[in-house]
Amino acid sequence: MPEGHTLHRLAAHFDKTFGGGTVRASSPQGRFAEGAARVDGRVLVESEAHGKHLFLGFDSGEWVRVHLGLYGAWTFGDVDGERHLGAPRAEGAGRLDLERDAEGFVVPPAPVGAVRVRFVNTTGWADLRGASVCEVITGDEKAAVQDRLGPDPLRADADPERAWRVVSRSRTSIAALLMRQDVVAGIGNIYRAESLFRAGLDPLTPGRDLARDQWERLWADLSGLLRDGVRDGYIITTRPEDRPDPDARPVPRPDTLYVCYRTGEPCRVCASPVAARELAGRTLYWCPGCQGGR
DSSP states (O other): OOOHHHHHHHHHHHHHHTTTSEEEEEOTTSTTHHHHHHHTTEEEEEEEEETTEEEEEETTSOEEEEEOTTTOEEEEEETTEEEEESSTTSOOSSOOOOEEOTTSOEEOOOOOSOEEEEEEOSSOEEEEESOSEEEEEOHHHHHHHHHTSOOOTTSTTOOHHHHHHHHTTOOSBHHHHHTOTTTSTTOOHHHHHHHHHHHTOOTTOBGGGSOHHHHHHHHHHHHHHHHHHHHHSSOOOOOGGGSSSTTSOOOSOTTSOSSTTOTTSBOTTTOOBOEEEEETTEEEEEOHHHHOOO
């Protein structure tokens, strides 16, 4: 499932490529036909992300809310080609000669697969497939969704104190708390494990046993890692000194994570075998040497 940085990259991409202009909306698959009709021909005025939710705001005052879930992804197309991705970072698959209709809107290729919604403007198109949620909501309904979410470290309005109030009173492990979107929005399995490793925290530590300064450092580090993810398009958590080539350009490669997906492999810092267990419905990874835990 895409983590928070991906949704913020998507919001920025929609702002750049669709923002301020009229958008045609359709549902080739048919499941979103009514919702598409409500925003078809409207101007996209705002795009934003909160945690793992993408909100596309139109001049009608309505919003399209998308949660990609485990299988959702967007395909973007323009003159530079078509690319299938969860965040707009992949290069186009060759330049395209695009046709335009009498009103100047791009005529995209026929949809492939179960396209839930297709947006088209004068420069390109965007197709959504496989999302767990795609719906049109009002401004009040959007606010209600956001009220149920915890603070998103990538948002200017994020209040880490709100999350701390929950964490500091909870007997639940910090690893489980970080996966709760009503505590901190946008954190997934990778950021959970990697941030706890970087903080040297036993993932099974109850939230109430964390010191305030430990929480503040954890929040600050999560915020920095997420911002790096928005900038780079990748989750990179290893510090330069813990990579074989600290000067190499940060791109996805085997040394960009400390513990995730490395069960039994030596820790990059202390050489202890990386451990794994199921927690909160996902596989938790950690280093018993650097973090303790069972």
